[in-house]
Amino acid sequence: MSNNTNFIGKSREWLTFTLFVVCYALLDYAYFKIPVDLFANVIYYHGVVAVCADLVNWLTPLEHVLTKHNHLLSATS
Secondary structure, eight states, rough: OOOHHHOOOOOOOHHHHHHHHHHHHHHHHHHSSSSHIIIIIIIIIIIHHHHHHHHHHHOOOGGEEEETTTEEEEEOO
């Protein structure tokens, strides 16, 4: 009984590892197919910079953080 459980555990580990490698390879391939201009000016700006500015302004409203060309600017500094 324990031999069968050990086999199932090992096969599950290999399945998890294989799925990780496949997902990583697909995402890595997709990342390098995105044009740099699209990534920097659209995806990065809206996915990271704008979200961070909103988060900072929500947590510390007196900071008045603004975004400009993928940078966070604080009115207080």
